[in-house]
Amino acid sequence: MRSHAQHDSSGRRVRRLVLWVVAGAAALGFWWREHPSPCPYGLRVWLVLPRPVITWRRLIDILSPREGERMLEIGAGTGYYALRVAERLGKSGRLDALDIQQSMLSHLARRAHERGLGNVVTSVCDAHTLPFEDDTFDGVYLSTVLGEIIDQDLALAEMYRVLRPGGRLVDGECLGDPLMVFPENLCQRATAAGFSFVRRVGVPLAYFALFRKETRDADEAQGS
Numbered sequence: 001m002r003s004h005a006q007h008d009s010s011g012r013r014v015r016r017l018v019l020w021v022v023a024g025a026a027a028l029g030f031w032w033r034e035h036p037s038p039c040p041y042g043l044r045v046w047l048v049l050p051r052p053v054i055t056w057r058r059l060i061d062i063l064s065p066r067e068g069e070r071m072l073e074i075g076a077g078t079g080y081y082a083l084r085v086a087e088r089l090g091k092s093g094r095l096d097a098l099d100i101q102q103s104m105l106s107h108l109a110r111r112a113h114e115r116g117l118g119n120v121v122t123s124v125c126d127a128h129t130l131p132f133e134d135d136t137f138d139g140v141y142l143s144t145v146l147g148e149i150i151d152q153d154l155a156l157a158e159m160y161r162v163l164r165p166g167g168r169l170v171d172g173e174c175l176g177d178p179l180m181v182f183p184e185n186l187c188q189r190a191t192a193a194g195f196s197f198v199r200r201v202g203v204p205l206a207y208f209a210l211f212r213k214e215t216r217d218a219d220e221a222q223g224s
Helices: 002-034 041-047 056-063 081-091 100-112 152-163 183-192 215-221
Strands: 071-075 093-101 119-124 137-143 163-174 195-202 208-212
Touching: 056 081, 056 137, 056 163, 056 208, 071 081, 071 100, 071 152, 081 093, 081 100, 081 119, 093 100, 100 119, 137 152, 152 163, 152 183, 163 183, 183 195, 183 208
Parallel strands: 071 093, 071 137, 093 119, 137 163
Antiparallel strands: 163 208, 195 208
């Protein structure tokens, strides 16, 4: 009887602990959604954990980076996606990796150097004013980052500007991110910026979405 009572007491304590953890996580998620901000460098371990559905392999599949292309990653962090993309761009290609935290980019640069990747160029800036000329990139991608951006419409307009005609935009979103952008919202914002929706992989609560900047010929045809 005594052992059974102790077992019940321990079980109640565990359940209370789990409830407190869940409640704390929910409160943090709500606060984060109301106060968008990037993941701090001190919590970078979260950036290298396995990502259900929005894996680097799935990004490579939908983005289709090719040797010699120039790509841009916004919110590159410590390089979960960047290193894999850079490998596929080859020596004749280039990946520009942006983040608003120099500590993240320094970490990424070290990892790229360790892998012998000389085609990764890092820059500290935010997505509201991209420091590039018009029609610079073959592809732009970001994952669990768009929700952190204060003016998402402005950022998408900037991505459109720096993409070459026919260029690809890929955005990844996952429910585990408190700032997740849901598919309908993303599609509305991206099409308002001028992009055409191509396809989505995954499920509505964890997905990559591919958009394309139409070629000038297509734009002119639509306007005629």
